[in-house]
Amino acid sequence: MKKKKKLRLSFIGGGKMAEALVRGLLDSGAYTRSQIEVGEPDGGRRDALKEAYGIRVAKTNVSVVSRADVCILAVKPQEIASVLDEIGPHLSAHVLVISIAAGISTHWIRERSGKARKIVRAMPNAAALVGESATGLYFRPRIGEEAKKVAMGIFGSVGETVVVDKEEHLNIVTGLSGSGPAYVFLFLEALTDAGVYLGLSRDVAARLALQTVRGSVGMATELDKSFAALREIIASPGGTTVAGLKALEEGAVRAALTKAVEMATRRSEELSL
Template sequence: MSQIAFIGGGNMATSIIGGLVKGGDVKASMIHVSDPGAEQRARLSKDFGINVHENNLDAIAKADVVILAVKPQVMKDVLQPLQATLSSRQPLLISIAAGISMDSLASWSGCKALVRCMPNTPALLGRGATGLFASAAVSIDQRNQADSLLSAVGLTVWVKNESEIDAVTAVSGSGPAYYFLLMEAMIAAGQKLGLSKETATRLTLQTAAGAAEMALKSDVDPAELRRRVTSPGGTTERAIATFEAAHLRDIVDAALKAANDRGAELSQQLGD
């Protein structure tokens, strides 16, 4: 069984660790986490019974897999002191940081087997969606291992080109915020129509959850589901026509392109 090290013990790392331990695929004794916060280390040790470290080098000392769960802005500073150990041991290196390219990861770490992935915040509930891309040096076994680790917190999808990670970020990485924004707008509109905030909120959130569940379990695509609930001359048709008249599709297209482009910009800025 592989030794797994997490550099950074924040929310995303915690969610992955929780999924692994809960699923029973990895023994807690095989998981090591380093984090600068004493309270967070104590919480991780108490909740999951894993090994915690203040020093990153101690965490990766025997690791076969190293998961980088730190902010993109500090990735270079985190990796460079570990380069000698990582270069010597050559673990599978998995980065969940946005905007850090394979070239930068390889340069800063000295590792060859690299996986970039972009999970999203519903991973905290085991309902995440993660896109992954592997370098040519990643073996089939390592690819399966990365997939197993990330599937512990939800859906995994592999992409063929590194540039597609920016598209994954635009669609699913940032995606929860888009739905939250729509929820905000629906709640506010419901209040303007006379509903209390509590009633508008409960109805909106349950409707969002129900619609998502229907789409997940349906044998037809969302466009067909929309058509089925849009009766000619009815209230839904009137609302949909208003969305279309306001060019909702163009707005969504522009928003996702902006997120995609920003991901590419970050790769250039943070890779310097």
């Protein structure tokens, strides 16, 4: 593999996730515009990406991968088979293939990736759109440290990365952090509704709910304490917070969250190839 500065990144698919990654890579200074190219069938999307980021765009995927050191598969899972039929024969042995398609195994990709041996799977989440993704990565054995560094650098440009050592754990990543933003939005909505129910205006309740979650995340990030210890800072004996927490426990919020992650994980397993 060539030196990092000169790596050529090709995205197959120029949708929301590809755009988030392009923005993160350019904003972080990890890559320059001339290193990035996107293959995308939709002319409007191609023009928008070219205009916003000054990167190269192409209609045909084959021309894009023929110049690639790293090929990022950023199409919907149902498009992956036809994309690999098209580009697989043109992937050379040195190319690092990174797939963000949910549920498509590295074995399945490897079998359709021609000479390419280095395959990585990544599961980012929607917060990549604002540079705050939680991304789980899985590396096939013997992929090499350099390839790992490159993949982690790419997803590190749009947030936090974790590495799982079993590929099936990506289903849990999908159920926890992949779907996670939706759970948090539901929580924000419910907290806001509760404030409205008790008499606050929707705007005031929503602002309080949002800043409460933001502030709690800030505390959890900056203070070196477990989540349980952080909760105890606020929940003084006999006070208001323990009364609220008791109601949450009676409402089986913990059990519901466990079930939510479990069901999403099972669904991810069912959809996997």
